Amino acid sequence: MEPGAMAMESQLEGEIDWAPCAQAEQTGGIGEIQELFKTFRSCSGKEVPAYFAKNLASEQEVMRILQAARHGLEYSTRPDSVDGQPSFETYVFDRGDVLEQRLWDCVCDLVLHRLLPWLRERFRCPGAALCTCLMRRYLANERRAHPAHFDAHAFATCVVGLNSQDFAGGLYIQPTPSSPRSYVRLGPGDAVLHRYDLRHGVEVMHGERYSLIFWFKDSLDSCRLGTTPWYSVAAAGGDGDAAYNIANLLYLDGKLAEARSWYLAAATAGQADAALNLAVMSDQGLGGAHDPGEAQRWFEAASDRGKGAASRHLAVQHLQSPNPRRRWRGLRLLVRAANLHDTQSLVLLHQLPSATTGLDLHSRDLCLRLAAEKGNLQAQLEVGSKLLERWYYLIDSPSSWSECQRLWARATRLLQRAANAGDMGSGLRLAAACRHPEAVAKGSVRRPLHESWWWLRRVLAGAVTTAPLAQQAAALHAEHYVAVQPTAAAHFLRHEEDEGCQDACRGNLRRGWLTHLVPGKQLKMIDVVIVSDDGEDSGVEALWSQQRKILRACIVDECTDDADGWRLVQSLHVDVIFSDSSALSS
Ligand SMILES: O=C(O)CCC(=O)C(=O)O
Ligand SMILES: [Fe+2]
Known part of the structure; x- marks a missing residue:
């Protein structure tokens, strides 16, 4: 059985249940809607609120939203700000602009008549405004998780559940790295509302999940200007999470020295994520001096506070020691890191010799498989x-x-x-x-x-550097590559870009050019690689920077009549690859 399937069968450990429980209070509700309220203890000991509403979006709304999310919507592969991996998100609304009209039409009423009044009342913020609405998908062969984080740029966030029947896991709340994860079971149309101070993440163990996310600011001005005025009060009050959010925003803005001093403030207030970032910055001399002593202190603090990566860092140090007691401590730290969801520690447990770990072959294999399932x-x-x-x-x-x-x-x-x-x-x-x-x-x-x-x-x-990859690609698919000299390519591309050249003319050009390029090729499909030995070639280089996307050249040789040819030529594209050698050839 797949590990995910097991999770599907039993209720997740730490799952928040809708039935009112000891810590969850039933609030007065919003209109007819059933609402729950629960608090989570932050690193500074503050009780951080989250509100849950049942059926905030109607069945029909959810159906329309899902229909739009599943069909015809393009999901971006731009790096996500939390983990740098492709985001698989799509922006529906951002800073006043509607970017996906079809989806916006489905959610507009929900935003105006239910979400805004709800959050304005709960967070006593009459000027709150929607700044961004996005859809995320978590498919079986794509993104499965979103590491724990704070929505630093948003005064408040609302997540609306869409298809809980299709997956196990999902959104969880974990106020500090050492606290357990509480999974939020959002049925279709249910919503959770929280502020910038609630640490949360996503892990989908099985199935496919869609999620609709709304980020609000405290005012229209903050949204327009991209500011976060609510932090000045929060951070002055010694809130470690607020200081950590400020540091993250500064870091993303490239203000490393300022970021480092806010990480220090946050870490000193007991914030675990900040302690790790500060350790890394001190270790690498980012935003200030390289300070190994300081780095070590903060790696230890972060490890004690539940950051798996910090425990792994210390474990690797200990495991290199000739002293068996230190090595034993290293091993314990590594196991602790693995239990804290650090997948690289699982990989290390797989790689280390059995004599060091005491794990048999089967257990080592299991570590690797678990790391793979968890996204390593x-x-x-x-x-x-x-x-x-x-x-x-x-x-x-x-x-x-x-x-x-x-x-x-x-x-x-x-x-x-x-x-x-x-x-x-x-x-x-x-x-x-x-x-x-x-x-x-x-x-x-x-x-x-x-x-x-x-x-x-x-x-x-x-690829950042395509040259070595191009070599590998050529080795794999040698017969489909055709190397083209940069001057020929530049000539072709100049015509391609010529404004006056109509589609038909462009098609003929491409066709003529390729016939000239690949005479007598008996292939269903040919990719053209423009190989430049000479990084100076400005024509191709300009194009490269403009069109980093890889395009496709498709030729069917048996096509004879013009109409066929034209159709094919329309789907014709060119791969542009720089290489330091001319090893690619047909
Ligand atoms: O997918 C979700 O439910 C939440 C994702 C998230 O936390 C975010 O986009 O900031
Ligand atoms: Fe988030």
Whole structure:
């Protein structure tokens, strides 16, 4: 059974139940809506409120929202501000602009007549205004989690549940890293309302989740100007979480020295996340002096306060010691880090020799699999690759057909998750697997070339330096690459950009250019790689910076008549790749 499926069956540990319980009070309610109120103790000992409303959005509204979220909406892969991985979010409304009209039409009434009055009353803020509304998705082969964080830029946040029946896990509240996670079970249309001082995150163990998020500011002006005036009062009152939020906003703004001094204020007030950030900044000399003593002190404080990454950092130091007692302490710290959801510690427990950890082969394997399930990219690549190897090994035996199917599904799901999070090794592995003759013969991949190219392009599009990747891609797909000299490319691209050139003219140009480029190629599909040995070539370089996206060239050689040709040429694109060598060739 998949670990996620187990979680689905039993109620999650620490789940907040709708039935009023000891700590949850029933409030007066908002109109006819049933409402609960609960507080969570923050690092400074402050009781931080959260409000829960049942059926705030109607069944019909939820259906329309989900319909829009699932069909025809593009989700961005821009890096998320919390973990830097592709966000898979889409902005519906931002700073007064409606960006997704269809979805906005579904939520507009909810915002005006239910959310705004609710939050203005609960947080005694009559001027509160909606600043941003976004939709996030958590699919099986994409993002599954959102690490614990504060919504530092938002005075208040409201999350509306949409499809609780389709997943296990979801939104949790964890006021400090050492407190347990309380999962919030939001049925369709239920909502949770909290402020900037509630630490929360998301982990989806199983299934697919959609979530509608609203960020409010205390006034229209704060929204327009991007300011956060509510912090001056909160931080002056010794609120460690508020000081941490200020530090994060400064850090994101590139004001490292100021950020570091706010991290110090927050960490001194007992804030655990700030202690870790301060340790890292002191260790790396960011925003101030490199100070190993200071770094060590704050790594220890962060570890004591439940930051897994800090415990891992200390564990690695201890494990290198010749002293067995220190090594033993290192091991205990590593296990503690793993229990605090630090997936890199699980990877280390897998890698360390059994003589050091006392773990047998099976347990070490389990650590790696758990790390992969919990989103560690390195573990996903390793486990995915191992499953594929087993698949290669079994594929010829007719008795293992169903086992092979299972292996293929598990392997590709893990590799897809990693590739979608930006891991290039996994993307390349998938690109190769999709074209494996056995995968094609057994029908595991519906459109082998297309799927293979899709993953390859994802890899190349996300690459910072494409040269080494281009080499690998060329090795994998050698027969489909065509190297083009930069001058020819620049010539072609100049015409491409020519305003006066109509679509038809552009199509003819492309066609003529490619026929010239790839004479006699008997291929269904050809990708054109523009290889530049010479970083100085301004024509191509300008284009590269403009069009970092990877485009596709598709030619079907048997196309003869003009209409066919035209249709194909319309879908024609060019890959632009810089390489320090001219190793790519047809
Ligand atoms: O997906 C969710 O429910 C919440 C995500 C979140 O915390 C955020 O976008 O800030
Ligand atoms: Fe959030």
